[in-house]
Amino acid sequence: MKEKESIKGNIIKYDENSLKKDIKDVLKKRFEGKKFGGESMDDLENPFLLRDMDKAVKRILKAKETNEKVMIFGDYDVDGVTSTSILMHFFKKIGMLCSYRLPHRIHDGYGLKKYFIDEIEKVGATLVITVDCGTRDIEVIKYAASKGIDVIVTDHHAVPELIPEEAVAIINPKRKDCNYPFKFLAGAGVAFKLMSATASKIFNKKEYKEYLQESIDIAAIGTVADCMPIIGENRVIVIEGLKQLKNSRSGGIRKLIEDKIHEDLDSDIFGFLIGPRLNAAGRMDTPYKAVNLILNNGHTLDETLRDIEELNEKRKFLTKEFTNDALNKVKTKNNILFYESKDIEHGIIGIVAGRLTEQFYRPSIVLKDEGDKLVASCRSPEFFSIVEILEKYKNYFIAFGGHKQAAGFSIKKEKYMDFKIAILEELNQIDFSLYKKEINIDKLVCLDELGFSFLNKVNKFKPYGIGNTKPIFMIENLQYDKCEFLGQGRDHIRFNTPEGFKIFGFFMGEFYEKIKKAEKIDLIFDLSEDNWMGKRNLMLKVVDIVI
Template identity: 35%
Template sequence: MVEKRWNLLAQPTETSDKEDITNLCHELNISPELATLLWQRGVTNFDEAKTFFRPELEQLHDPFLMKDMDIALQRLEKAIEQKETIIIYGDYDVDGTTAVALVYGFLSKFYDNLHYYNPDRYKEGYGISKLGIDWAKEQGASLIIALDCGIKSIENITYAKQIGIDFIVCDHHEPGEILPDAIAVLDPKRKDCAYPFKELTGNGVGFKLLTAFCLKRDIPLEELFEIIDLAMVSIASDIVPIVGENRILAHYGLKKLNTNPRVSLKALKEVSGFQGEMSIESVVFTIGPRINAAGRIKHAKAAVQLLLSENYEEAVDFAYEIQNHNTERKTHDSQITAEALEMIRADDWLLTQAKSTVLFKEDWHKGVIGIVASRCIEHYYRPTVIFTKTKEGFAAGSARSVVGFNLYQAIESCSHLLEQFGGHRHAAGMTISIEQIEPFRKAFDEAVVANISDELLVPQIDIDIELKLEDITEKFYRIMKQMGPFGPKNMQPVFMTRKLSLAATPRILKEKHLKLELLEKESGVTMTALGFNMRDNFYDKLLNTDEFQAVYSLEQNTFRGQTSLQLFLKDLKF
């Protein structure tokens, strides 16, 4: 286990901040600890608290504030009036497939000359492919709506225009200096776009296009909100900040998933074996990987077929097919991760000197190299790129970053060695000729060394506040839970407690986990704590110490009909 640094987040120190905390305590009838959690999330008064705890769909922004939205809608309306063939084209990941299901599924209620298309991860790669455009031409299409891709597909969108196909691009990735020659480019990250919220998913941009479509045609927005659970799945799985519009969409999407889900998501949940109420985190680890597995192992079209299914028995069949893909993905994942870690251990430069990890093996499965990059970071915490050979004789790479480091910038500085690349500060993909991998490895490491601090190479646990075990009550947990949905920029609160000791000998679960009974010395309060994969690092230390500190989140545990609060341990210090 990599040693972690503990970072206590900003605490109220100014007089005005402390007054805000005091006012929140009185106005909301909550403890100072809960008021501090709200203050850290930018909530400083009753009205802001009301908006935070009770997000409303009416708070979503006017879609026509987005640059090119009026042009996009005019072109879509023209296509429908003239009965043109329209292709809904989406990426092969969760964001792309849910976006296709969202836009195709909704528009097909009002127009039937529609097809959808997802590129093959292996034959076509990321973005708009020439193969996809030629397929669209064969269908007689004259308009393609691109979702979660297109912002960097300059050449292929120009090619489409030359053969008589217009594009509406709905993307959320960082644009380059040149925008594609499309009829409309919807991307809130455009420098000339004044749209107030910049962190939508590709699905979210598609959702705004549909919102504009509804407003123009006087279609009740309630009809669109019926598919809000698809927007939520993309927000959860694409790891975007859950603030602003994303928070509203995620809140209502989760509500729908847990009360009246579409049959496809209900089937995925059942096949996964998950029981109980789903959170953003459970969507990330349960629904997201299964949808992703379709494109990783076979073809993303299977995920869209599932998501569009309106028959439960059919949806369950599709879900089992995807479940099998996910099982295969896990096998590739664990095998390749083991090989990658062994390569790092066998390379003295990588092990002792490098500030990054760049690995290549011809036969690694392209569909899981991004996951493997993340797994390597769990063991060797630094920016990581994993390459494998493509059928065309190039190498495809998937990159992941560490918190606080701009990966995209580092890759961009090596762009002269790459055939193509795209992504953002946290994750990226690229294509490179195999002979350039070694020069890239050196250039990338130099870029990392020049821009990363030693501090960023140690994983950080952000701690919201110090807490005493005696402060943890059912009311505290109930109010804290209402601060969700949790995710980036509104993470589940993490707490630190000092002066703890063991109330009983630690129990070992499944040979690697720990179950502890913690005693707070000052108050005499005891609580149960679970530490996953903590046996090797902490069991002996716990037996040989009188006092320690713990960092944890709070969870509710139900066992044999009894529900209680327990600590979910993240780290211990002695």
């Protein structure tokens, strides 16, 4: 493998011999020893292989028979709202008395709370089913049991040593005592499995198969939006979800994708078009609007859609404003980047932290100043565990939690500066210059090699996403006619070539002057089809450049 350093400071790794290889053979290697091609609904695993599934189904059927009130408790992110929507639609279809409760990102935070149980008791519900949460909520589930309320947990997050003994069932593929063959389901995937297990006891074979098919696009949205790997059973869910999407039972989802209805869709339709809009509701307002968009096929659908589009535009505007402010203010000489603001919205602190980490390839902490305390969202590159370093400083925090590359905490203001000084002192002793982002090139290509026959070969290996990333190509020594800014601003650039391909470099405007001075460039890009104004063309989206 050869290496080059890019204008972004990334290490570009490539095989010189890949120029002669067929792209089909290159991509086939990803699936050696795995099933590839012909995936269908028949490849979904038996839901009863999940531990406690039999107990959960038995309790739900009892609730149906005795007309008990059932409460679905979800989360405010896309995985949470799609999980909630899957069960809500199903329970209504089979005639159960059910409702749902979603926490508010700011006022409630993540997970079950005792005051939710008090609310649920008041409305007379005797069975709570959690989706995308609940595995860690030991005391709250114990409290629910003391009130005579049964709880079924469906979740996919890491399982602690102690789990709620009072729960009727805890369905989580990550349980050590669970022999389910696929461990990477999203919360929506687990909810889909609970629905399918219960439906198998109610519907005949034809009804069962049809209902699973019409539900699977909702599960696919949650799977991709929650950054689950598109491998194994998730690959089946996403493939079948993409098939179902254009005929979705959800009027809201159909409206969101109506401009893409004639395109060959990939998983990015979930991750970049549908997901951000559903997420905007929970980030900027209330997640109930997202569930309403999925479930509502009535006359208020257009109003809900307008609300969500406005929230998404607000999210995009504020993200750009605060990201630019953060880029200008962070002290880049430090190995961990801090950005504090009284004005930033809670819903975008994680996005801004992610942008900082992406830009500088270092851990970042973005904080919302709330007066007497600060609320933080943290991100880190793959070489560094942000949650491990926070664990060392946990005595400073009111609360904290997270994963290797994403975490959060809250801290009293009087403790904040001591914490900041201490963590900076520790991390600034590490030589982070040793760590650079690596981009692995799947294949070297020539411009005259590219065409729709080449793209068709690439598309046969869809869906792309985590676990099966979109192929990255490189053209060495590209000579172009012109490089110019795209649109009115200076954020994006485009290249013109005699072949007429669309070559766009989004958010690469800062490198314009460097590129203009270079006679030739090595272009690193991914490939897709563009249908602007009904005209079919190839789009080369620039990932990086070597000069």
